[in-house]
Amino acid sequence: MSDQPFLELRDVTKRFPGHAAVQDLSLAVPRGQLLALLGPSGSGKTTTLRLLAGFERPDRGAVIVGGVDVTALPPAARHIGMVFQHYALFPHLSVGENVAFGIPRGPGRTARVRQLLALVDLAGFEHRRIDALSGGQQQRVALARALGPDPKLLLLDEPLSNLDPALRERTRRELRAALEAVGVTTVLVTHEQDEAFALGDVVAVLRDGRMEQFGSAPDLYERPVTHFVATFVGRAATVAGTLVAADRARVSDGVEWPVRVPQAVAPGRAVRVVVRPEALRLGGEGGIAGTVRARRYLGGRALFSVATPLGVLEVEGAVDAVEVGAEVHVTAVRAHAFPAED
Amino acid sequence: MKRRPLGLALAIGLAWLVAYPLLLVALDAFRADGAWSLANFGGFVRDPREWEALWGSLWISVASVILAAAIGIPLAFVFERFDFPGRRVLGGLVALPAVLPPLVGVIAFLFLYGESGIIPRLIAAALALPESPWRLRGAGAILLVHAYSMYVYFYLFTRAGLARVDASMTEAAASLGAGRWRTLRAVVLPLVRPQIAAAALLTFMTALGSFSAPYIFGGGFRVMPTQILATKLNGNLGLAMVETTALAVLALTALALLRRTQGRGGIAITAKGAAPGVRVLRSPLGRAAAATLGWGFAVLLLLPHATLILVSLVPLGTWTTQLFPTAYTLGNFAALAQEPERLRPLVNSLWMAAVATVGALALALWAGREVVQRRARLARPLEVLVHLPWAVPGTVLAIALATTFSVRAPWMGRWLLVGTALILPLAYLIRNLPVAAGTVLPGFRQLDPSLDEAAASLGAGRWRRLLRVTFPLLRPALLAGGALAFATAVGDFVTSIVLYTYDTRPISIEILGALRQFDIGVAAAYGVVLMLVSAAAMALGTRR
DSSP states (O other), X not given: OTTSEEEEEEEEEEEETTEEEEEEEEEEEETTOEEEEEOOTTSSHHHHHHHHHTSSOOSEEEEEETTEEXXXXXXXXXXXXXXXXXXXXXXXXXXXXXXXXXXXXXXXHHHHHHHHHHHTTOTTOTXXXXXXXXXXXXXXXXXXXXXXTOOSEEEEESTTTTSOHHHHHHHHHHHHHHHHHHTOEEEEEEXXXXXXXXXXXXXXXXXXXXXXXXXXXXXXXXXXXXXXXXHHSSOOEEEEEEEEETTEEEEETTEEEEEEOOSOOOTTSEEEEEEOGGGEEEESSSSEXXXXXXXXXXXXXXXXEEEETTEEEEEEEETTXXXXXXXXXXXXXXXXXXXXXX | OTTHHHHHHHHHHHIIIIIHHHHHHHHHHTEETTEEOSHHHHHHHHOHHHHHHHHHHHHHHHHHHHHHHHHHHHXXXXXXXXXXXXXHHHHHHTTXXXXXXXXXXXXXXXXXXXXXXXXXXXXXXHHTOSSOSOOOOHHHHHHHHHHHHHHHHHHHHHHHHHHHSOHHHHHHHHHTTOOHHHHIIIIIXXXXXXXXXXXHHHHHHHHHHOOHHHHHHOTTOOOHHHXXXXXXXXXXXXXXXXXXXXXXXXXXXXXXXXXXXXXXXOOOOOOOOOOOOOEEOOSHHHHHHHHHHHHHHHHHHHHHHHHHHXXXXXXXXXXXXXXXXXXOOSHHHHHHHHOHHHHHHHHHHHHHHXXXXXXXXHHHHHHHIIIIISOOTTHXXXXXXXXXXXXXXXXXXXXXXXXXXXXXXXXXXEEEOTTSTTHHHHHHHHHHHXXXXXXXXHHHHHSOHHHHHHHHHXXXXXXXXXXXXXXXXXHXXXXXXXXXXXXXXXXXXXXXXXXXXXXXXXXXXXXHHHHHTTOHHHHHHHHHHHHHHXXXXXXXXXXX
């Protein structure tokens, strides 16, 4: 049962005049999981969310929720809760009235509103005006309102983007806790990798309306399948090189790095080698020669900018590994190689 | 999606109400003795009186714009930039001509400045003249009324524009060494140009369609709207159609030309700083002068209203040659309330205006939904259609409706409505459509579309979303548009005079009837009632 996908998109395509916002997109999410749609702006993630909610109808393909094809249903009939990017709280209604909006009239309504407000830590806020709330509080009212009708599926459109960074971390934890308490299947849209990784059980990376990669956070980070994913997810540098063996690429005369090659590339072909700061080492000899230009602290460790003939490489290391201005050699312990042309 | 037919239905309905009658008039202009012919045009072109009327309409409109601008713009600067005793109260009073419906304003001027009006009598008595020092007639009289009623557009629009000019703009100019005049000329005026252009357009279109002032004061002076009615009453329908077409073409051409100059170099004021502070006049002399001028002006503005009230209290036949009335009574108002035949126009005007307002608001809401929320493919034509009646003078619209709905041909979309109680509410509705759309469409544009989507995602159907979300959020827009539409319809004269029947006569027609019988007390009492209804509607509409 739990392995049966609860939410499914099957070959969904949505065109707008001039461009395809979403193209042949398929994905599946098990019940109770949180899927994060991650991508730069214009990648089609918001359109995907709106297709799920029913605000847009796909030109092709099907949307299936809980085994039911909802493609032709209007938003009001889908039982899908949504938290909008700017919350879309009704300014003419109180907090309690907003939360009650989607709950059927009946004896249990008031108690349900109270319970939902308690869930988002806003007990007693029923009679407040919407414009008297802080951004974080508005975000939580929007969540409570979306959960009101007990939706089959919850959609979150950039739920934290309107909050200042200090508040974002805390709200993210609270959001995670509230969603776990409710256990509702959720789709989240974000352009921030941190957010996608912190909240999503699975992450779908979108680009130009197509799926680039679908998987868990470690999958995407450690085993990116395209150059786009490798550089969009996490910090990374790209250098030009040549594949010399199935698992080695030459990046400079006499310097070869061990690489993963996810796509089929024949040895001898030009490749783009992607390497992350934590996979680079600073040493006295061997590797690429360079000069340390700057050091940035990352808590207990530091990020060194090293100018090399390949370009500036960022290397993570112990804070006291080298001094700025030092001549060093940079070696890589692992990297990813992708075809030179995507 | 299966939604397009709704937008299409609205587009067809609006085209039928708004564009189709105009088309029929234009076609009828080419028909004489039951056949296609240019005979009517020949008659029009050869008659110098027609050219006189066309030219009269044009230059009166241009002159009205110049006069109204000359009063309204400086006034707006004074009230927006200087502080002096009574500024707040006066600033509100200055907009008062707006609560006088056109015909009521005209009869107030008649009682005040007309040949036997109060002011000429006072002057004649003071200077021992044998008769009135002037006759309120012709182009001068028309321009006086136009300047009085239309400067308000320039005043209100310019003030609104000035209030949005950011203080940093004038401060920047000052820091670059520009003096006060150069700042005004090179910075402030260009920034408020869009507002001034909008006021000029509104004034021009209003003056071009103005009917009451030329009708009462015109004498031998010809303008198109009165010319059309005279030709129609003379029974020369073919010529009336050509005249109507000519006036419509003049109006639409003027609109297109003015729009074009307006469209060029539209400047968006992007800064969101503070509005420039007002300069407090400190010198006692300056304060006294400003206050005296201000209050003097206010008295001048309020004289018509006061005169109307005064005359409404005069019993029939008691005020003949005396300077001031000798007796006062509330009898005229009692007559309006008690005599069924006097009460009927009041009831007529109120219900017809109410029905027309509700109808116009409903159509505007529907149009707003199609144009803004659904971004229907027909959005552009729909928007043109709801605003078109504004560009067409009232006389033209009335003649067009009279033409369209005096024939029974259901398969042509024509029914016999002239002579029934339906035609006037329909005419008011069409005239009010741009007024209602003017607030409802921007209201829709300001609505966050995700509010409607949020309600839908919470399971609310179309009607619940409309009632619980859209209506409450649009309430200020609906109230403002509805109040303005109601005030316009309840005081309408220009379409009523073409389309009324005895049983459906509105207040304005009854005022005219009372004037013809020299029952000036009753005429003024009707005027006072109209003035109060307009004022109440506008107060309601501008409340926040």
